[in-house]
Amino acid sequence: MTTGLIRLLATTSAVLAVLVVATFLMVQLAPGDAAQRIGGIDATPEQLDQIRRDFRLDQPMAARFVAYVGGLMQGDLGISYATREPVARIIADRLGNTLWLAVTSVAIMAFVAVPLGLIVGGLTWGDRNRGLDIGFVAGTSIAASLPGLLVATLLAYVFAVWLRWLPVAGATQWTSVILPACAIALRPMSELARMIRVETLNVLSQDYVRTARAKRMTPVRLYTVHILPNVLTAALTLTGLVFAHLIGGAVVIENIFAWPGLGTALVQAVMNRDFPVIQGIVLMLGLVIILVNATVDAALIAIDPRVARK
Amino acid sequence: MKHNVLAGAVTAVGCILGIPAFAQGSVTTVLAADWDTLDPHLTKSTHGFQMALALYDRVVALDADGTIVPYLATSWEARPDGVTLQIGEGATCADGTPVDAAIVAASMARYADPATNAPYRGRTFGTGAATVTHDDAAQTVTIALETPNSDLMLSLAMPWSSVVCPAGLAAPEGMQAEPQGSGPFTLTESRRGDTYVMKRRDDRGWGPSLGELTGSPPETLTVRVSANTTTTANLFVTGEANVVSITGKDIERLAAEPSVDRQDITLFGSDGLMFAHMPGRVTNEPLVRRALSHAVDREGFNRAFAFGYGTVLDTLTTPSMQCYDASVGANTPGYDLARAEELLIEAGFARNSDGQWERDGAPLTIRVIGYGSQNAGPEFLMESWRQFGIDASLVMGEFGSWFETLQAMTDWDASIFPYNSSIPSPSLFVAQITGAPKPAGPNYQGEENPRYAEAARAALAAGPEDRCALWAAAEQILLDEADTLPLVARNVATFTRGVSVQMISGTVYEPNALRLAN
Amino acid sequence: MMRHPALRAFFRAPSGWLAAGSLGILAAIALLAPVFLSDAATQGSIMRSGEGPSADYLLGTDNLGRSILARLLVATGLSLVLALAATALAAVLGITLGILVAMAPGRIRTLGLRAIDVTLSFPGILLAIVITAFVGVGPIGAVVAIGIAYVPDFARLSSTLAMSVTSKDFVAAARVLGVPAHRRLLRYILPNIGDSMTVAVFTTTAGALISVSSLSFLGLGVQPPLFDWGRMLAEGIVNFYVTPLAALAPAVMIALAGMALGFFGEALARAMNPLLWSIGDDARASKATGSGEATAAPLKADWKEGSVLSLRDLRVTYPAPGGARMAVVDGVSLDIEAGEIVGVVGESGSGKSQTALAIAQLLASPAEVRSTRHRFLGDDLGRLASEDRRRLLGTRLAMVFQDPMGSLNPTIRIGDQIAEPLRLFGGADREEALKTAVERLREVGIPAPEDRLSAYPHQFSGGMQQRAMIAMGLTNRPALLIADEPTTALDVTIQAQVIDLMRDLNREHSTAILLITHNIGVVASVAQRLIVMYAGRIVEDGPIAAVLGQPHHPYTRLLLAATPELDSDRDTPLGAIEGRPPSPADRPRGCAFAARCPHAILRCHDEDPALRRLGDSRHAACHLAGAPTLSESRV
DSSP: HHHHHHHHHHHHHHHHHHHHHHHHHHTTTTOOOOOHHHHHHTTHHHHHHHHHHHHTTTTTHHHHHHHHHHHHHHHHHOOOOOTTOOOOHHHHHHHHHHHHHHHHHHHHHHHHHHHHHHHHHHHGGGGHHHHHHHHHHHHHHHHHHSHHHHHHHHHHIIIHHHHOOSSSSSSSGGGGGGGHHHHHHHHHHHHHHHHHHHHHHHHHEEEHHHHHHHOOOOOOHIIIIIOOOOOOOOHHHHHHHHHHHHHHHHHHHHHHOOOOOOHHHHHHHHHOOOOHHHHHHHHHHHHHHHHHHHOOOOHHHOOOTTGGGO | HHHHHHHHHHHHHHHTTTOOOOOOEEEEEEEEOOOOOOOOTTSSSHHHHHHHHOOBBBEEEOOOOOOOOEEEEEEEEEEEHHHHEEEEOBBBTTTTTOOOOHHHHHHHHHHHEEEEGTTTTHHOOOOEEEEEEEEEETTTEEESSSOOOHHHEEEHHHEEEEEEOOHHHHGGGGTTSSSSSSSSSSEEEEEEETHHHEEETTTTTOOOOOOOOOOOOEEEEEEEOOHHHHHHHHHHTTSSOOEEEETTTTTHHHHTSOOEEEEEEEESEEEEEEEETTTTTTGGSSHHHHHHHTTTHHHHHHHHHHTTTEEEEESSTTTTTTTOGGGGGGOOOOOOOHHHHHHHHHOOOEEEESSOOTTTTOOOEEEEEEEGGGGGHHHHHHHHHHHOOOOEEEEEHHHHHHHHHHHOSSSSEEEEEEEBBSSSSTTHHHHHHSSSSSSSSSSSTOOHHHHHHHHHHHHHHHHHHHHHHHHHHHHHHHHHTHHHHEEEEEEEEEEEEEEEEOOOOOOOOOOOOOOEEE | OOSSHHHHHTTHHHHHHHHHHHHHHHHHHHHHHHHHHHHHHHHHOOGGGGOOOOSSOOOOBTTTTOOOHHHHHHHHHHHHHHHHHHHHHHHHHHHHHHHHHHHHHEEEEEHHHHHHHHHHHHHHHHHHHHHHHHHHSSSHHHHHHHHHHHHHHHHHHHHHHHHHTTSSSSHHHHHHHTTOOOHHIIIIIIHHHHHHHHHHHHHHHHHHHHHHHHHTTOSSSTTTTTHHHHHHHHHHHTTTOTTTHHHHHHHHHHHHHHHHHHHHHHHHHHHHHHGSSTTTGGGGGGOOOOOOOOHHHHHTTTTOOEEEEEEEEEEEEEETTTOOOEEEEEEEEEEEEEEEEEEEEEOOTHHHHHHHHHHTTTTOOEEEEOOOEEEETETTTTSSOHHHHHHHHHHHEEEEEEEEESSOOOTTTTHHHHHHHIIIIIOHHHHHHHHHHHHHHHTTTTTSHHTTTTTTGGGGHHHHHHHHHHHHHHHOOOEEEEESSSSTTSSHHHHHHHHHHHHHHHHHHHOEEEEESSOOHHHHHHHHHEEETTTTTEEEEEEEHHHHSSSSSHHHHHHHHSSSSTOTTTTOOOOOOSSSOGGGGOSSSHHHHTGGTHHHHHHHHHHOOOOOSSSOOEEETTTTTTOOOHHHHHH
């Protein structure tokens, strides 16, 4: 187990290093005149020269890379072209919201998808309940095929504007997160439920389930003690993968629910060609995802005794 | 489907406990994007200006009629090349420092200093140097301009000329997120990109002379951020906001809401059809520009561009601005395909067998560029010209790439340009239309119109009595030469419920004038 | 009409029909709409812009007064082409990358896989958004952005699949034989990952449709004058509260196309993978109507007091193609006395395992089990209340299966698994139950059992796992242990130990054992009685020495002949008999063994022989059993 964790740490650091180089190159290779972008519509040539000095745009790439890495060490992610705000602060202001939204979506997704996939898997095993099978596949397909844009708009319409149960937008109270989280979770939730069902069917056909059945336990015990833990390892791996998709899905949803997260900031930065902000956000999201994956891996090592050996 | 039902159930359970907090006894407004900085001299966005208006004081202000009225300055003596302001007593910074002439002068000096890189410095002080002096005994501040600017007083009433307190001048970087002003409100809660809560200062004994206002000023001013217009409208519908400015079709929806007040404000300056004047482009020829202008049905354009909520005008100057003179646009090309036909023939073009315009065997090609928030406007232009037999094409992008193409000054012939200003003065068109071409200045269409440039210089240097006539003459030159075609002036509808507001421009309100109905 | 099994597999589920139909319609729309509706889609009256549905415009008009319906249909082509192009780009780059990584030498491969994992976990849409900042917006930008965003998905899938193929024997053999890499790729790897990649292509295309719409909403997708569903949705959603159809219509198209693509991919996978051709063919099979015999039949007089199990006329059926049901166990009757060890032998598919599972009542849908009697320890299982039956079977009957590794739950500690039966019915707390578990582990000969309680199954060797399984079966001191091929997965020396263990247990606790195997050697060493099964029936039954000494049935004889030395080599499997048993789906008239029987006479092909009593406790189902012709011609 310890060697597994050490190996995990090593690969995670290697991947981080690649991420840092990649994000740096991304900004360096960006098209267009950075100084002009920073200066805006009314900038004079003198102002542009000043900006080039301020932002080190006049220095060679190697020097800039050293400065970039040096800055990263001190938590300095550069300065926004558009607002001249420190990128680190832009991210710090929004990262919490993004994570809160992502974690809530994961929770909603897991709490719906895992039991649903498990129950439907149990009920449709051995080609039983064909109607339920077809209904489940159709329902999850529809949910997985609806553009998030529409899902978000419909949820806002029904629960915020029509029923007035939840706030329309923003992150003003704890209930604010529910609608955007549901909107984001719907699609991965359908996919996860289908995968959990397949995995459940897979586990159900395992010999150890037959062994468990031979012990004549109640179905509740059979599913919770013998089947669920085996489905969960798969579910956990999948959730780690889906987490990234949740953060991605958030970009559109954040706009509709005016959720002050990194997605909104990223889209704004792309519109403004604000490369340091793009760079910082990509770096930060990459970091979050790497950490989530590493956590999932570590959890797997802890949960499933077989993983550690692989 | 089961899935959706379950998701709904989860949602339903989650929400029973949380009922949206309704804005009561306070004012909640919505910004269409987050502000960039709270440093009033450095912000480039109207959202930053809106915040600055609530957090800082200015030396003068505009009242509901657009008249310049006293604020920190009780009186002034204005000339085209400068002004002397008499600073009043009683105002204090949020930290308690009394605001006097020295503080006002220091703030103005920082704003005028080229090293500050204030993006709108030129609007206030013109292109030349500005000298700021003050007299402690007389409590006066004097601004002297190297190049005359008849908009000086108007610009001093604007948020970018706000007075920054000494604490801010001592550490300007800090003002990025922490305001240092003497304004009507102080920022008590700041959640970036989401909500800003401002409390009214209880020691507020000064303010602009805005006339009789009924009702009580709100104790709390909450500013929300929502980039999505539909979402903003929803916030108003559910009562989570009680002052919103809206464009587009959601106006219909909000107008149908009960007990709602609505004000429509025309933006300062029309959106115009901008032509590339660079040598070698076919739009460099006045006949072609005029023909293209005649081929556009501007009423139709209004529907495509502004969902019909714009006002079709013959001038770039709008009735909401100073010096508006409808007669200036008398010769502006109207929708007249026959006239367009004549003009193209005069320019040497002829229709080929397919009805397409050609000259010397080469088709008349026009490349239109546009960006997303112009809605179907650019597409409408392209379709109009195509149907007229012109080989028109369209390149749409998001604002960033549109702006880059524009700056590159190659590969485009026509675009819709927002000749909008944050001040109700025609001066802003000057730089955009006739300033030095890129890269030295912001003249994207590459036009050189020395006659307009001369006339504009005269108008900027004029005193208040001659100013409007000179601006009218200048715009007349512009329109007569079909340098640009005024298309549509956009209107912004501001909806309020239980609050009276005074708009400074289409989307910016005067926080000092907010009043709750009793 | 649909002769080829692949085609049949494709259209088996309704989703196959629906998907093929919908995609056909979409393709027709994509081809025809631009021909007939191009003008309606691109020209409109600006004065009628932004209208809701009307007789003129069924779905209303857009911002330039054009028919949304016409645009929706004309946009089909571009929408699908964009999604397909993005997917094609992703597939080509991703599969190339994935296979290169899979075929690379060790360390490079590990690094490459990790790199793919990382890029995979980066949100695709964010990647796409960032890419548009470089390549610009428009159809090409969208295709490149979304295409690149999906590259890691394909790379991951193809590398995983390719690695599983390269590790297969035939590829390893090809490598050893010096087949060059590109030939290995074309000949072995690509064909073997084709079906999975096809499914991936279709599901990715569905995802790409949605991603393009997200890009459009952010203003980064297709730009006018081009239009696709994504752009229409993005434009429509702005006015959702005024004219909702403008947004709903394209969203529905995206969802429908996405679903059709997804189902089409699944159906295609069924068609491309021969292993899936027959699964689920029973979809339309109706449940056979039961005769009710099992509950109605009175107990026969020959019930012996002290019997552990008494079973009469057991039938196990499964749905067969065409709606009928096929019997895999067909009329088996069986008695087991207390303390008896009964061996059951037969080839694979003879129904012996199904019989065992039916006895234990472990068969579930789609299997159907019937019998005229099923008594266990004197109780009629069909009449017992379910709770009582659960307790009876849970405490008095235990099973040991073939693959101990697979039969032990990998996530539960050995001790808890062994203790579980006690806790289920004995009401013991965990501590007591674990104490018993230690005893049982000691009984089955596991050294230092206290230390093994907290181990996981994978930490045990194969033999220890099977001992643990047996210990688990013995926890409640069952009256009957059904051991289904308990030694098959074990190596020879371990086999002997396990067999000895069962014999000891039988001796010490007089546990009856039903030992199922296809290895006569195993049975011979331990069983007192031997039952031979063929094609779902018992064909011979008798005391072990008698049957082995003088088999009555030709099949038994052939089985014995195929097992060269009974005692020395227990590992020799059956199956050296020529021919194959008949499929339960088309059982021949007459004797099921006749086609393979060296002695078959005309009658055998005509008349099904019943199980006849032949002397003291011996039975055989053969017309020739006991006849001189058979006994003379020993094979």
